[in-house]
Amino acid sequence: MILDKQAAAALTRGRLIDAALSILEGGVQHLTLDAVAKKAAVSKGGLLHHFPSKEALIEAVIRHLLGLFNACVQQQYDSDPDPNPRGRWLRAYARASFTDFDIPMQALATLVPFVHEHPPLNDAITQDAAVWSERLENDGVSPVRAAIIRMACDEYWTEHAIFGESRYPAEALLTDVLTLIAQGANGDDH
Amino acid sequence: MILDKQAAAALTRGRLIDAALSILEGGVQHLTLDAVAKKAAVSKGGLLHHFPSKEALIEAVIRHLLGLFNACVQQQYDSDPDPNPRGRWLRAYARASFTDFDIPMQALATLVPFVHEHPPLNDAITQDAAVWSERLENDGVSPVRAAIIRMACDEYWTEHAIFGESRYPAEALLTDVLTLIAQGANGDDH
DNA sequence: ACATGCCGACCGTCTGGACGGTATCATGAC
DNA sequence: GTCATGATACCGTCCAGACGGTCGGCATGT
Numbered sequence: 280m281i282l283d284k285q286a287a288a289a290l291t292r293g294r295l296i297d298a299a300l301s302i303l304e305g306g307v308q309h310l311t312l313d314a315v316a317k318k319a320a321v322s323k324g325g326l327l328h329h330f331p332s333k334e335a336l337i338e339a340v341i342r343h344l345l346g347l348f349n350a351c352v353q354q355q356y357d358s359d360p361d362p363n364p365r366g367r368w369l370r371a372y373a374r375a376s377f378t379d380f381d382i383p384m385q386a387l388a389t390l391v392p393f394v395h396e397h398p399p400l401n402d403a404i405t406q407d408a409a410v411w412s413e414r415l416e417n418d419g420v421s422p423v424r425a426a427i428i429r430m431a432c433d434e435y436w437t438e439h440a441i442f443g444e445s446r447y448p449a450e451a452l453l454t455d456v457l458t459l460i461a462q463g464a465n466g467d468d469h
Numbered sequence: 470m471i472l473d474k475q476a477a478a479a480l481t482r483g484r485l486i487d488a489a490l491s492i493l494e495g496g497v498q499h500l501t502l503d504a505v506a507k508k509a510a511v512s513k514g515g516l517l518h519h520f521p522s523k524e525a526l527i528e529a530v531i532r533h534l535l536g537l538f539n540a541c542v543q544q545q546y547d548s549d550p551d552p553n554p555r556g557r558w559l560r561a562y563a564r565a566s567f568t569d570f571d572i573p574m575q576a577l578a579t580l581v582p583f584v585h586e587h588p589p590l591n592d593a594i595t596q597d598a599a600v601w602s603e604r605l606e607n608d609g610v611s612p613v614r615a616a617i618i619r620m621a622c623d624e625y626w627t628e629h630a631i632f633g634e635s636r637y638p639a640e641a642l643l644t645d646v647l648t649l650i651a652q653g654a655n656g657d658d659h
Numbered sequence: 660a661c662a663t664g665c666c667g668a669c670c671g672t673c674t675g676g677a678c679g680g681t682a683t684c685a686t687g688a689c
Numbered sequence: 690g691t692c693a694t695g696a697t698a699c700c701g702t703c704c705a706g707a708c709g710g711t712c713g714g715c716a717t718g719t
Binding site: 459 | 602
């Protein structure tokens with residue numbers, strides 16, 4: 280059965296990505312090919328068969344994470360209860376940032392130093408960031424204000440990566456961010 | 470001359486820290502003992518004479534950076550033109566974050582993964598962060614709002630570390646952040 | 660004589676990746 | 690139907706380089 284083999288291979292790929300992710304939560308330093316292979320119950324050769332280099336593996340991890348997050352924001356966007364079209368993307372972005380802890384975006388934060396050295400990875404992230412920047416800044420709220428709100432959301436992940444549990448209740452932060460967005464979306468921000 | 474020798478040693482220490490800092494701007498991966506020693510025109514043995522381990526060196530760098538930044542915020546605090554005492558620390562923090570590019574705080578952002586593995590370093594940063602969190606959240610502005618503003622400021626450094634030049638004009642960001650602070654400091658934030 | 664500042668060769672370990680296998684399965688010739 | 694061929698998935702050893710840190714030594718100043 281040709282499908283069996285391909286399906287098994289895809290499954291192995293998934294296991295490798297998941298293994299890399301779970302290792303990343305403990306810090307980039309532990310992300311070695313051996314560790315990932317071991318955690319995924321695959322040999323090193325097997326790992327390098329699917330991802331010919333560490334860079335390739337990390338790129339897959341990054342795309343996986345970005346995909347998850349984007350899908351998550353999209354879902355929040357689709358189910359937004361607020362009838363005001365202005366600030367809709369911002370609301371979705373904030374909700375995704377402060378409520379969806381299933382997605383280990385902290386892992387992305389810890390990858391920064393590695394990404395900095397590998398242009399292809401940098402491009403992947405930069406492109407995604409550019410898309411969001413543009414979308415959020417044309418959301419009916421002043422672009423600068425939108426940028427500030429996005430930065431606060433993103434910082435939340437970073438601090439999560441550094442300090443582990445956040446020192447602030449995510450709920451309160453989300454509520455206040457939504458208030459800020461509402462202000463901006465009503466044009467009464469000055 | 471006893472002072473000559475001690476002074477020379479202190480100078481060497483300073484050169485080592487500066488070297489580490491300038492290397493850090495190119496990414497953590499390049500921060501190796503050999504590289505730092507070479508850049509500071511000191512032998513590896515000499516480096517390890519002053520900082521007995523890599524961790525010790527990085528701790529010195531971190532304290533150096535935190536000291537610079539804190540002094541910088543303090544200066545902004547002292548020279549704040551706004552008579553309103555509420556939000557004074559927040560204004561100072563924001564001004565320091567968006568205008569003082571002399572301090573390579575991006576370097577601190579890139580250190581995150583290393584810090585994550587070394588509790589002493591983590592403590593140094595965490596303590597400093599805790600001091601600022603408390604100070605900013607008791608500044609006459611709603612604590613949650615203050616946290617959001619601080620997070621936006623901090624994210625600015627991080628993005629600087631990732632993307633190099635910021636994609637936003639720092640001036641505009643600062644202006645808008647100050648507006649937000651003024652809102653909060655007047656109690657008309659809801 | 661002794662401490663301090665500094666030197667630079669050396670060592671052990673870790674890590675990314677190369678490489679030469681093996682096993683399974685699909686395909687096409689006969 | 691079967692056998693050669695080749696592709697795909699995976700294995701596990703080995704190596705070269707990099708890196709943190711040790712150590713014995715030297716020079717200078719007290």
